[in-house]
Amino acid sequence: MKILKPKQIIVALDFDSIEEVNSVVRLLNPDIYRLKVGKQLYASEGPKILENLNKKGFDIFLDLKLHDIPNTVYKALKNLLNHKVWMTNIHLLGGEDMIQAAREAKEDTKSKAFLIGVSVLTSLSKKNIRNMGFNIEISELVKILSFSASKNNIDGVVCSAIEVPDIKENLGEDFITVTPGIRIQQENDDQSRVATLKEATKNGSDYIVLGRELTASKNIAKMIKKVESYII
Known part of the structure; x- marks a missing residue:
């Protein structure tokens, strides 16, 4: 089934060295x-x-x-945006002053990179966020943080595929959703709010992050071929 567009997949390079990176990137x-x-x-x-x-x-x-703090994020992001990047991010729990400082850094550098905000890490469960003092559902916390990002002209959010439909309904199709915790096939890992490629595309994810299931596979070339079987 062809469900993915070219360049919709983002491969996470969770490695320690350029040698490890090159062993995977040469196949992509x-x-x-x-x-x-x-x-x-x-x-x-x-x-x-x-x-x-x-x-x-x-x-x-x-x-x-x-x-x-806002000033540190502003200066750090200005430095990072001197490099050629397509997208970068901040954590939305830093608060609105920090979010605004990040947006200003992007504006001041005239960068065309997408600036998105991390909502709730996909490794966090309902129990985790309650232990952190948030007495609301994860979906509600994601919604609050996503609205904050949109209000402050951030381009989109990192969220789980589960939360994408609600974000798109409330903030529009142009508000970018990047979804980690995506599996080529269902399996257990250390992320709580996960989905498969088919589920993520059905829910409307704009960009899908694939990590260890692909890059740590015993047969990376075979796994790449499987992923590409979904691409239009």
Whole structure:
């Protein structure tokens, strides 16, 4: 079944070194996939990893989830946006002043990168957020944070595929949803609010993040072929 568009899939490069990255990236077509560089890889390789992947023709989602006082986020994001990235993010729990500072950093750098906000990590369960002091349902917390992002002209949110339909209904089709915790086939992992590729596309996810199920597979080429069987 053809349910995915080219470049709708973002592959998470959860590695420690450029050598590990290259072992996977050499199998990926930049006309089909985008790549996500998170804290693990960025802490190890720094900005040079962005240059390396850009030279290979990939769009980069720089996933550092900035969450700090507004001035620090403003300055950090300005520095990050000096690099060529397609998308980057902040954590929406940083509050509206921080969100506004991030938006201003994007405006001041005249960056065309998408700036999105992380709502509730897909590893968190209802019990987890209650232990953090949130006495509301996860879906309600995601909705509150997503409205805050939209109100402050952030381009979209990172959320679970479960929450996408409600976000799209309330904030419109142009408000971007990026969904991690997506499985090519259903299996157990350390993320609580997960979905399959078919479920994520049915729910309207704009961009789908695939991680260890693909990159840690014993047969990556076979798994890539399976993913590409879904692409239009």
